[in-house]
């Protein structure tokens with residue numbers, strides 16, 4: 132974020148989004164979506180009494196004060212520092228981005244994900260992720276792959292990019308609180324489309340393309356198809372896929388989820404199996420490298436990228452950043468004027484960056500004044516209802 136020198140031209144950082152505005156989207160997430168998520172986890176995973184009690188305890192804090200992560204937690208030191216000044220305050224009074232991230236960390240703690248017992252490493256969201264992999268919607272997506280791989284390269288790439296973009300609206304946390312969203316897939320309303328700049332970047336150099344993944348299931352499937360197309364058409368010689376090192380927001384993709392998608396593709400008829408085969412060979416040959424850096428599961432914005440990630444991302448031809456949460460972390464989860472140019476909000480990022488996002492939370496940049504006026508007048512929920520999307524590129 133920016134600060135310019137001079138007596139009269141100090142650009143203020145926009146204020147962070149909190150959840151304490153009555154009726155706001157963020158308030159709804161904190162007060163309704165999070166309890167729903169706890170209830171769904173309890174319903175779908177047969178946790179023992181002690182875990183159910185711990186989940187109930189977490190639930191009981193949500194309309195009150197933020198609790199501490201137990202000192203015995205593996206990452207207690209990190210969170211003690213991160214939560215300084217927040218523990219004991221109302222969830223809704225601290226930055227929304229931080230509060231959501233901490234909620235998911237406490238949820239994993241309650242389920243024993245990092246503990247020594249039998250629930251260690253058990254993804255509380257696995258039933259929902261697996262159900263999505265079994266869905267007829269995904270069968271339909273996969274049946275469209277035959278046409279995609281035989282299309283002329285530029286067309287196949289454009290179709291894969293669109294699938295990766297709109298695949299982002301399929302995320303499970305979103306569907307949980309907005310079931311009608313299931314019937315609204317691919318409502319193609321792009322607020323900004325800089326995809327030509329993305330293709331120019333990848334055509335100018337065979338250097339690595341990085342993709343910072345968001346959700347498992349259908350979205351990750353589409354992301355992998357995009358990666359396959361980039362490799363197969365020679366647009367890039369190497370791709371790097373960044374996953375989460377452990378479960379995070381409801382459907383965030385981990386390495387386990389990657390393997391599940393590869394299995395699903397391999398077992399499907401038609402072109403899907405060929406894609407799985409090529410991707411597996413690419414992983415074996417290091418042409419597709421998988422990373423799972425701990426930073427991706429922290430509440431910081433990308434302004435706080437650690438040195439090793441900065442060094443690696445700096446060499447990218449482009450970093451494709453997927454989804455709403457990553458977008459919030461990229462530009463800063465703040466009350467931006469929506470007409471702020473994307474390049475201004477991301478100038479600090481260490482490489483050219485492309486954001487593929489369907490809008491599922493309030494933060495917005497990169498809209499033209501005309502478009503903004505029209506959206507505000509015609510689609511009151513455009514920032515949060517998942518019907519609109521952006522392809523933003525900063526070269």
Ligand SMILES: O=P(O)(O)OC[C@H]1O[C@](O)(CO)[C@@H](O)[C@@H]1O
Pocket residue numbers: 160231299302304305345346380453454455456457459491492
């Ligand atoms: O899966 P995505 O696209 O990152 O969306 C996650 C979004 O879901 C929410 O957790 C709730 O809608 C948002 O606050 C968050 O940004």
